[in-house]
Amino acid sequence: MTALAAGPVIILTVLPDTVRAAMISPYRAPAVVGTLATAGLVFRRMRAGRQPKDRREGTAQLLLPAASKTCQVGPAAVSRMRHELIDALTPRPIPTAGPETGPAAVARIIDRVVRQHGAQGLADLRPEDLAAVHMLLRLLRAGPAEAGALAQNFRKPDAVLDLRDEAMTIARLRREFQAQEAAYAAACRAWKRQNAQAETGPIGALHAVDQPDPDLWHKVVTEFDPAVAAQREAALWCVSQARCHQATVALFLSRVAGDSMLRAAAWRGDQAWLDGVLAVIEAWNAGAYSANDIGLDPVDAVAQDAPAFAAELAALAQETGAPHWPMPQGAFCEYPGRPARPRDEWCLRTGRLLSPPRAAHYFDPEIRRAA
Template identity: 45%
Template sequence: MNDVLTRVMRSWGYTWAGDLPPDLVCELDVLDRLLRAPPQEAGALAQHFVRPDLMLDLRDGVNEIAARRAIHDRNRNALETTQRLWTEQTNGASPSGLLPALQAMGVPDPDLWHRVILEHDKADSNQREAALWCIEQPACDRASIARYMADLVTSGRLVRAAQCGDIALLDRLRAVIEAVNDGKYPQAEIALSPRDAVAGEDQQFSMALAQLADLTGEARWPAPVGLFTDYPGRAPYPRDNWCLCSGALIAEPRAQDYFPDVPRAP
C-alpha cells in the first residue's frame, strides 16, 4: 500500500507527505482508506474520485499483489523452517512425533497440514491428534477443513465421540465449526480431487448433528455454512518428504515444492 501512495505523491511532484498541500493530503487519505477498505466500503469511497471504476481497479490490483506476496512469504517461511528442521535432524535431533514436529515449525504450512488431514492413519491416536490440531489453525485451508468434517460423518467418529462421552473432542470440533461460520478461515487455495468431493455433504452432516444432539441432550450445534461446496483451486504442493507416522523428515525439502515456478532438477 505504501508503495502505491508514494508513487501517487511522486506523480504529483512530491517526495514527502509533509510537503503536500491540504487538498492533496485529503485526497491521499481517501485513496489510502479506499485501498484498505472492505468491499462494501470501497465503492462509496471510490465515488470521491473522477473515475471511480479506475480507482476500484487499482484497489483490486493492489490487493492481488499483496495477496500473492503474502503467499510467497508464507511458503518461503515454511521452506526455510523445514530446511532448519532437516539440518537439526541430520545433526542428531530426533523427532518426538508428528504433532510436536508440526508445532516446532512455528509457521504455517497449509499444504503439509492438508496432507496430514487427508492421509493420517485414523487408527493412530497421535496422527488423529495432529490432524485435529491442523484444522484448528487459522491458516488451514477451507478444503482441508471440509474434507476433515465430511470424514467425521462418513467414518462415524463424530457420533462415536458423543457415545463415548469424549467432551474434549466435541468441544474442539464445535469450536472449529463456529470459527468457520465466523469467517475465521479465509484461505481457500487448495483443490480437492475431485473438486466436488464434499459437495452435497450438508444433509449427512445435518443428520449427524441431530443424532449428536439426541445423544448429548444438548442444543443442536450450528451447521457449518458454505463449507461443503466445490473446491477447484490448485493442486496441493507435495509434502511427501514427511513421515506421518514418526514426524520425521525423510528427505531434504525441495524448493520447487514450495515455489512451483522453480525448475525441477534433472
C-alpha cells in the same frame, strides 16, 4: 519528452477503456512501464498541433471541477497533506527477494503522478495539485467501499480504481510470498533439528514447524488414518488452527462423518477428541476460518456430505444422550481454488521429513514470476 514522462493517470484518462485495461499490470511496475512508454508516444501525437499548455495543469485536472472546489487548501490542510505525502514517498528498505511491497507500489504510483507535470518534488506542487494527489493517495490505501466513493471525485473513476487494484494486487502477492517464505524456512529448520532428535510422531512434527503451513495441514487432513490415535490428534490439531483454510476444515468434517469418527470416539470414551471437534464446528459457525485459497479436487468433493454429517450428529446424540451438536453452516459446498502445494517430504506415520524441503513445493510460480 513531456508525454513520455506523463504519469499513468493522465494517460489513462484519454485512452479508450479497452486499451486502459490492458495497460494495468496485475503484478509489478516493469510490465506497466513499457506499456506507458508506448502510450506516451500515442499521447504526444494526440497533442501534436495543439497549443502547448502549462505543464503544471495536469494534477489538479485529475478531479472533477466540483471536487476541486471542495478541496481544503488552507495552510493547515496543505501542511497536513504534504506531511502525509512525504511519509508515503519516503524510501523503505527494498526486499531482497520476492515482489515489491504494497507501500512501495503506492509510492511509485504517487511519484509518477507528481512528476508527470514537471514538478521535481512535493514542494513544487500548488495547493490544488497537492489536494488532488493527496486524494489519490487516500484512494490507493482505502478499502473497497471508501475507494469507490473517493473515485467519484475523479474525472475517470475507473482509471484510478485500476491503479488501486494494481497496488492491492502487489500487496497481496507480497503477503503470500512472505507466508510461503516463512513456511519454507520453518521446514528447513525442522529438517536440521530432527537429525539430533528422536521421533516425535505427527503432533511433535507439527509443533516443530514454527510457522503456519496450511498446505502441510491439508496434507495431514487428507491422508490421516482414523484408526491411528496420533494421526487423529494431528488432524484435529491442524483444523484447530485459525489460519487453516476452509476447504481443509470442510474435508476434515466430511471425513469425520464418512468414517463415523464421532461415534467411534464416544465408544472409546475419548471425550477430549469430541470436545475438540465440537470446538471446530463452533469456530466455523463463528466465522473464525477466513482463508480460502486452497480448493478441492473435484471442487464438489464434499458438497453432498451435509446429510451424512447430520446423521452422524443425530447418532452421536442418541447414543450418548448429550445435547445435539450444531451443524457447520455452509461447510459442505464447492471449493474452487488452487491445489494444495506438495508436502511429499513429510511422513505422517513417523512425523519426520524424509528429505530436505524443496523450494519448488513452497513458492507459487505466479508470485516468482511477478518478483
